[in-house]
Amino acid sequence: MSVKFGTSGLRGLSVDLQGRPSYVYPAAFVNLLLRNGHAKSADRVLVGYDFRDSSPAIAANAMIALRQSGLVPVDCGHLPTPALAYYGFQAGLASLMVTGSHIPADRNGIKFYLPDGEIGKSDERQIAEIAAELNDMPVPALGEITSYENRAGEAVALFMERNKIVLPESALSGKRFGVYQHSTVARDMLSEILRYYGAEVVELGRSSVFTPVDTEAVSAETIAALREWSYQFGLDAVVSADGDGDRPLIADETGSPISGDICGYLTALFLGADAIVTPITSNSGIKTAGGVEVVRTKVGSPFVIAGMQEALASHRQGVVGFEANGGTLTASEFRAAKGTLRPLPTRDSFLPVLAVLGSAAAAGLKLSGLKDRLGLPFTAADRLEKFATERSVSLMARLQANRENLSEFLHPLGLPIEVDMLDGLRVTLDNGRTVHFRPSGNAPEMRCYVEAANAAETREVLEMGLRLLREADLA
Known part of the structure; x- marks a missing residue:
């Protein structure tokens, strides 16, 4: 079957996934649940899906x-x-979410959840092995969703109640926020929760056609729209999320997106975390300070979750994880303004939106000022789409083979002095710049992450890094 597990769930072309794999992989998931004691016959399993x-x-x-x-x-x-995962965790039920997250509309995926959290990498391997064994099984006639128990309202209500205890009442009163709705399943709930806290909400860009919004590499077209809306409506911020609502997009009062890792870091500070777990692609300026332990992992929520579990095992009390896309996870309870936030060890866009907006309002700062006072390095990221997986593998193998190949390739940017191959290829250069090449685990794409001394230099390094990838001679 032409589908596979990536950094977050099963992924493949929609036309492929709609056939046999959409039956066989869930059947394999059930096999895993029953085999490992996570469910028994006649137990309920929750199913959600994006637009x-x-x-x-x-x-x-x-x-x-x-x-x-x-x-x-x-x-x-x-x-x-x-919202689906939280409902499952509280009810002690397994669940699966049909979504391709931020990737193009011609692709889709399935995310699987055990009753107490996301499946791990070992679970993925087991599901893939079972699916291979079941691949020749007879598949019944497939059809539309009919006559199943429906708990959509209950799941949404429970998640909204969680978000209503994060900030004090009227914490966002006097603020005017835009909600870029596009086709995210989070669009109406984002508007509702901001209004609950007293903000005026301007709903923007709602679409009946699926729009892939990547919060880790925001497109030039999206940034232009954010800036135009901010100016036109006099907004304090614009917020949004990716297709399935687990990655936030937060733009400041000028419409400039705040990078996801900064949103995650601000959330950890807001919660008073004493341990942060985040992938190697996150801002290198997020380091151990003030008693907060910082652990770096490979990219993907399963690796972040494993790191959070290790932090809990080492007796850390307040453990937060986040990815460079802004998706924020909690492994422990935290005291909030109006109650206790229970752990939600899967990516969430709502908590970072509320934490960032609430922190700025409480400090009397614009979002740009809240970000700037952290004093973190300037970062940027983007991707080359339709970058064949075989091409990515070949290029990474060549650059990782020896320092001579790497130095020749990166010559226009600087001389490599430090190399990290935890996930992809992250290189610190002699001029203080950092460039990180990493093939996507979800689609035929190559990602590029950079850090530099200022915004202008960061954009320059990113453009050069993308050009080097685009023009790479693999002969």
């Missing part, structure tokens, strides 16, 4: 597989991934 055209059909096939395998599918409808 992609292919998602309802894939969800329908998954529900048929669940029912045929002896479990009871529960239709949770269109809702954010963190």
Whole structure:
């Protein structure tokens, strides 16, 4: 089957996933649940999905597989991934989310959750192995979602109650925020929670056509729209999320996006965390300070979650994880303004939105000022789409083979002095710049992350890094 697990769930072309894989992989998931004692016959399993055209059909096939395998599918409808996962964690139920997150509309995926958290890398391997064994199994007629128990309203309400204890009442009163709605399943809930805290909300860019929004590499077109909206409506910020609502997009009063790792870091500070777990692609300026331990991992929520579990095992009390895309996870309880935030060890866009906006309001700062006072290095990231996986593998192998190849390739940017190959290739140069090349785990894309002394130099280094990748001679 032409689908595979990436950095976050199963991914593949929508036309491929809509067929046999959308039945076989959920059936393999059930096999794993029963084999490892995470579920028993006739237990319920929650199913949610995003607004992609292919998602309802894939969800329908998954529900048929669940029912045929002896479990009871529960239709949770269109809702954010963190809302589905949180409902499952609180109810002690496994769940799966049909979503391709931020990737193009011609692709889709499935995320799998155990009753107590995301599946790990070992679980992925087991599901893939079981799916291979089941690949020749007879598949019943697949069809539309019909006559299943529906708990969409209950799941959404529970998640909203969680978010209503994060800030004091009227914490955002007097503020005017835009919500870039596009096609994210988080769009209505984001507007609702901001209004709950007293903000005036301007809803922007709602679309009935799926729009892939990558919060880690915001497109030039999206940035232009954010800036135009900020100027036109006099906004204090614009917020949004990716397709399934687990990665935030937060732009300051000028419409300039605040990078996801800074949003995650501000959230950790807001919560008073004593341990931070974040991938190597996050801002290098986020270091141990004031008793906060910082652990770096490979890219992907399974690696962040494993790091958070290790931090808990070492007796850290307040553990927060976040990725460079801004998706923020909590492994422990935290005291909030109006109650206790229970752990949510999967990516969430709502907590960082509220933490960042609430922190700025409480400090009497614009969002740009809140970010600037951290004093972190300037960073930027982007990607080359339609960069064949085979090309990525070949280029990485060549650059990692020896220092001579790497030095020749990076000559226009500087001389390599430090190399980290934890995930992709991260290189510190003699002029203080950092460039990091990493093939995407979800799509045929090559990502480039850079750090430099100022915004202008950072943009220059990013453009040069992308050009080097684009023009790479692999002969």
